[in-house]
Amino acid sequence: MAQVYTYRFMVCHAGSSGDFPCPEGFRAVIRCCTAFNASDLLPEVAAVVHQPSNATVWQKLLLSTPDAPNGGYAVDDVRFAFDYGEYIEANIDSDIDLTVTGYLLTLP
Numbered sequence: 358m359a360q361v362y363t364y365r366f367m368v369c370h371a372g373s374s375g376d377f378p379c380p381e382g383f384r385a386v387i388r389c390c391t392a393f394n395a396s397d398l399l400p401e402v403a404a405v406v407h408q409p410s411n412a413t414v415w416q417k418l419l420l421s422t423p424d425a426p427n428g429g430y431a432v433d434d435v436r437f438a439f440d441y442g443e444y445i446e447a448n449i450d451s452d453i454d455l456t457v458t459g460y461l462l463t464l465p
Contacts, residue, residue: 360463365456371395372451376408378444380461387414387437387445388459394419394429394452401429401450405457407437408444419453435459 366385367375379385392403404416414437419429439445449455 362461362463363458364461365458366445367447367455367457369447369449369453369455372449372453374447375455376444376446377457379439379441381441382464383441384462384464385439385445386460386462387435387439387457389432389457390415390417390435391432391456391458392417392419392430392449393454394421394450395454396421396429396450396452397423399450399452401453402448403431403450403453403455404448405435405455406446406448407439408446410443414445 366377369375394401407414415435417431
């Protein structure tokens with residue numbers, strides 16, 4: 358029987374980069390992407406990209422704070438699995454905070 362572990366894959370602040378390689382012996386499953394735009398001026402984009410395929414698995418255009426009184430934010434359910442030798446990376450604009458969480462499943 359596989360063991361399941363809740364896991365925070367990455368936390369990125371104010372446009373910082375981040376990535377998460379799936380560890381050997383596990384399958385990683387993204388379940389939630391949470392993003393916030395702190396910009397007062399511009400809508401900005403947050404994205405999570407799978408490598409080596411370069412496929413975007415989640416992306417949001419977040420409104421600027423004046424257009425969204427509590428700031429532009431998103432909390433989305435995601436279902437994307439990736440394996441050892443693959444990784445995900447954050448592609449976010451300069452005022453975006455991003456957290457990606459999910460599960461690590463042990464392989465039989």
